[in-house]
Amino acid sequence: MGYHLCKALLKEGHEVLVLDKDATKCENFEDELGSVCVRGDGCEVATLAEAGASRAEVFIAATDGDEDNLVACQIAKYKFGVPRTIARVNDPKNEEIFRKLGIDCPISVTNLILEHIEEKIPSHPLIHLLTMGEEKMEIVEVKILDSSKSVGKSVKQLSLPVDSILALLIRNGLKPQVPTADTVLEANDRIVALTTTDSEETLKKKLVGS
Amino acid sequence: MKIIIMGCGRVGAQLASLLDADGHQITVIDIDAHSFRRLPPSFGGTALVGDGTDEEMLKKAGITEADAFVAVTQGDNRNVMAAQIAKNIFNVPRVICRIYDPLRKDVYEALGLEAVSPTTVFAQLLRDKLLNE
Numbered sequence: 613m614g615y616h617l618c619k620a621l622l623k624e625g626h627e628v629l630v631l632d633k634d635a636t637k638c639e640n641f642e643d644e645l646g647s648v649c650v651r652g653d654g655c656e657v658a659t660l661a662e663a664g665a666s667r668a669e670v671f672i673a674a675t676d677g678d679e680d681n682l683v684a685c686q687i688a689k690y691k692f693g694v695p696r697t698i699a700r701v702n703d704p705k706n707e708e709i710f711r712k713l714g715i716d717c718p719i720s721v722t723n724l725i726l727e728h729i730e731e732k733i734p735s736h737p738l739i740h741l742l743t744m745g746e747e748k749m750e751i752v753e754v755k756i757l758d759s760s761k762s763v764g765k766s767v768k769q770l771s772l773p774v775d776s777i778l779a780l781l782i783r784n785g786l787k788p789q790v791p792t793a794d795t796v797l798e799a800n801d802r803i804v805a806l807t808t809t810d811s812e813e814t815l816k817k818k819l820v821g822s
Numbered sequence: 823m824k825i826i827i828m829g830c831g832r833v834g835a836q837l838a839s840l841l842d843a844d845g846h847q848i849t850v851i852d853i854d855a856h857s858f859r860r861l862p863p864s865f866g867g868t869a870l871v872g873d874g875t876d877e878e879m880l881k882k883a884g885i886t887e888a889d890a891f892v893a894v895t896q897g898d899n900r901n902v903m904a905a906q907i908a909k910n911i912f913n914v915p916r917v918i919c920r921i922y923d924p925l926r927k928d929v930y931e932a933l934g935l936e937a938v939s940p941t942t943v944f945a946q947l948l949r950d951k952l953l954n955e
Contacts, residue, residue: 655899657925679875679899683926686902691929705877713906 613674613700615641618648629663654684657691665692674700682706685715711745718745737820738812741804748809751779756801759822768793770818773811780804826851826888826914828874828904829895833920835860837892842867849883852895874904877911885912893919898926905935 614630621628622645631654632638641649652659654673665671671688673681678701685697701707701720710718730739742751756762762770767778781791782802789795791803797819807815823846827838830852838850839862848867851874852858858869872879874893885891891908893901898921905919918936921927927939 655926656923657929677899679897679903682903683899686933687926687929690933703876706875709877709907709911712911 615644617672617674618645622648629668631659631663655680655687657687660688660692665694668692668694670694670696670698672698672700676700676702678702678706678710682710682713682715685710686713689714689716707745738816743809749806750809750812751804751806752812752815754803754805754816754819756797756799756803757820757822758799760797760799760820761822762797762819763799764796766794766796767791770797772818773807773814776805776807776811776815778803778805823847823889824884824887825849825890825892826880826883826885826908828852828891828893828901830857830860830869831894831896832860834892834894837894838867839865849888851879851883875900875907877907880904880907880912885914888912888914890914890916890918892917898922902926902930902935902937905937909935 614632618628618630618641628648630641630649631652632641632649633651633653635651638649638651650659650663652662654660665688668688671685671694673684675681681699681701685699688694689697696716698717698719699710699715701710701718702722704720704722707718707720707723727740737755737757739753740750741753744750778791780788780803781795782788782804783798784800803819805815825841825846826849827834828851830838830850834850834852838848842848842865849870850858850861850867851870851872853871853873855871861869870883872882874880874895885908891905891914893904895901901919901921905917908914909917918938921930921937921939922941924939924942927937930937
């Protein structure tokens with residue numbers, strides 16, 4: 613992952629330095645991309661000092677070990693004052709933990725892939741369009757099914773969670789509209805809603821549950 | 823006290839057995855069940871197979887009621903991560919972790935984590951032994 617990330621960032625014109633413990637990998641990096649690699653453990657203060665971490669604007673930890681990514685980012689942030697730390701999260705459960713432990717931007721690879729799969733599988737009744745991690749808010753798209761209990765009911769009859777807002781209704785052949793309390797839902801309606809991580813499950817149940 | 827020990831290597835097992843003998847309520851977590859062979863037959867605490875950096879596992883080990891958490895696996899980073907979860911997420915009153923790398927230990931101590939570096943302690947001990955004899 614580090615190789616492709618480095619290549620892409622270099623191409624965008626950034627100054628990039630890669631840290632890797634593996635001598636062979638470092639040689640490959642140098643052969644392919646020039647002098648962009650320092651051999652060493654990115655969790656070690658000495659390596660980060662040698663790499664000039666205190667001058668970095670962004671530090672990215674992208675190994676397959678969550679605990680290593682956490683520690684490398686924390687040392688970059690707290691010891692070297694790097695303003696923005698980004699960590700690859702392998703176990704999705706750690707995304708929230710990393711955030712609580714001060715990582716500016718934990719990225720769960722599994723969740724990213726899952727979001728793409730959800731988008732590609734139209735039968736999935738709830739799709740995450742956007743997650744705003746810090747506020748625990750998210751924008752989702754919900755598709756009303758033939759079997760959904762909400763069909764034929766108005767929005768106010770559904771007693772939706774208070775922290776969820778239906779922002780847009782997309783109905784076949786009609787212009788997108790903003791649903792009101794009196795809007796009656798039909799099968800195959802698509803609704804874009806703003807909700808919270810905690811209420812997502814309830815919202816889904818109320819809208820598509822059978 | 824109710825104490826959770828993560829890592830059942832030589833140090834973890836020894837600590838568990840000492841504290842158990844003192845009458846404390848001990849739970850030991852290790853990812854490898856084979857490690858529990860190091861616990862003495864008299865050990866009266868609980869041994870759990872699992873990853874101590876996993877929140878669910880820690881809950882299973884009773885972390886919400888724990889008075890203390892000790893992280894002594896072979897991995898510095900694993901110890902650091904588990905200790906921070908215990909301290910900052912589950913608010914365990916006393917958390918201690920082992921960090922072999924002295925510089926890393928300094929960073930985390932500055933961040934408020936109670937840590938011991940066996941490297942520093944043992945080097946000092948050897949020096950004192952050499953110079954005092």
